[in-house]
Every structure is written in structure tokens, then in C-alpha cells.
Amino acid sequence: MQRISRRDFIKTTIAGGIGTIALNNIAKGEGNTRTMTHYIAAYDTESPNCLAACRKIVDIHRRYEIPATFFIVGKVLEASPNEYKELLNNPLFEVASHTYSHQMLKDHAIGGKAASEDKIRDDILLGKALVERVFGRPCIGIRSGWGFDKGLAGAPIPLKYINESGFQYVSSMLWGPDSSLPALLTEPFSYSADGYPKLWELPGHGWHENILKKNTFIPQRLTLWPSPMPEAIPKGFISTPEEEFAINRIFLEKAVESGNSYVSLIWHPWSLHSFDPEMKMLELTFAHVRKLGLKSCTYTDIFHKVSSS
């Protein structure tokens, strides 16, 4: 796997005209800090309950003028194409695929076995075709259902169809080591070791927020011991937007301190909405993104930066 070095990313961002001033003291929470780390708001849009949630989410994004990437399950888009087109056809937003029907692209220690090759192929191809048909623009990114601790490394079947169908990036590294949570702050890498040097993995970070709130219950071990990020593991399920924000800020601040290229948390509109109908957590998080001086962008923006380095 070819990883992008911090120095390469700095060169790229300078070439792209983006400020790369050394980090200020984040611990002090000072505003106007300029950092090379980007923030990506992203939403795994995957159930019928996501539409009402997306209306509220979009409102907040327009108000804060913060971009986002919406990874949409094809079946969900198929059920409400006009509604989603009206909502997301905005230069602030990237619409990418979350597969056609959320099939498992690879074995997952907790989530179960991979689907058949036919189902994997159809899920990848149909998901992309639907986004492109509804929005009339290229769909260059795919996020797998569930995600995996090593992304799709060593998974020739999904990589083959993802590459053949013209996707340029995949976001599938969404778990920590040994299928633990949270997902660590992993940097992008290309799938050159698997034979696809032009295909990039853009990992997601942190918890799958639905699990943190018991909106999805996984009765198995989830965390590592000793933990690489003990400060990001709460004592139990969380119950308020403030508690959720307190965990989010740990990832945002650590990404800045470590000089990561970007940080992006794993969010699901249906789950955000059922836990926090006012979307207070989004406002707290976006205000903190501003305070830390993080530049907001989409997954496609990061793909262009890393792939041209």
C-alpha cells in the first residue's frame, strides 16, 4: 500500500494554494488556528428514515456553508429520486455511492460473510449508475456497507468491479485494528499492492455513531486493550448530543495535532435524527471545526489532492 507522506501532502496543498501554517496550541482552544488538516462531513444515507433527517442536515450545512459528501444506498435513492435530487443538487455537496443494497463486499469478523460475486458486482455497478442517472454527474466514490479494518486490501473481487466500473476512490476502512472501534485516524493509501495504483482508499474515522448510542446493538467485544485511543472510549452508551460532541472533538483535535490530511466521522442520518432531532451535535461539531481552523471539503476534494501528489 502506498501511503501519502505528510511532506507530500504539504507540497500538494501548497501547490493548490491552501495555507499550511504550523499548528498553534490546540489545547488552548484558540480560534483562527490555521492547519493543513481538512474536515469532511459525510453521511451514510441508507434507510427510508434518512430523507427527513437529510432535510435538517442540509439546512444546517447551508447555514454554515460547510460542504458534505452523501454516500447513498441505491435502493434508498431509487425510492425518492426527485426528493434527493432537489435536496442535494447543490455545489456544496458531493453525492457518492453507498452501494446499491448494502451488501457485504468482504468477510467481516462481526458483520458476517461476503455476498456472492454476482451480488457484489451488481451492488457496485447499480449503485454507481443510479447516482449518475439521478444527479446527471459522475460518481467517482463508493463507501462500502459496514467497512473493514483493512479496507478492501486483499479483496480482489470487490476491487476488480470497483476499478472496472470507474470509481476512483473507495471509503471502506471504517474499523480499527482487529475489527475494533473506534476507527483510528488512518491516512489515505492507494491500492497499488493489490494491483490498482490509481484507486485510492479514503478511510473514515472514529465511531459508527449508531453503535455509540445503541441505535444498532452489537453484543460483542468492540474495543482493544490496551487501547490506542482510551480517551475516545466512553464508559457506556451515550445519551446526549453534548456527549457525542465531546467524543467528536477528540478526533478533530488529534487529527490536527498529528498533522493528518483530513478527519471524517462516520455518521448515519437516520441515527443522528432519532437521537438528536434538533441536530444540536452537528452545530456543536461545525462550530468546533471553525474554531480549530479546519478547512471543510468533500471526499472528492481530498481524492484530487492525494492522487495528484
Ligand SMILES: [Zn+2]
Ligand atoms: Zn451503511
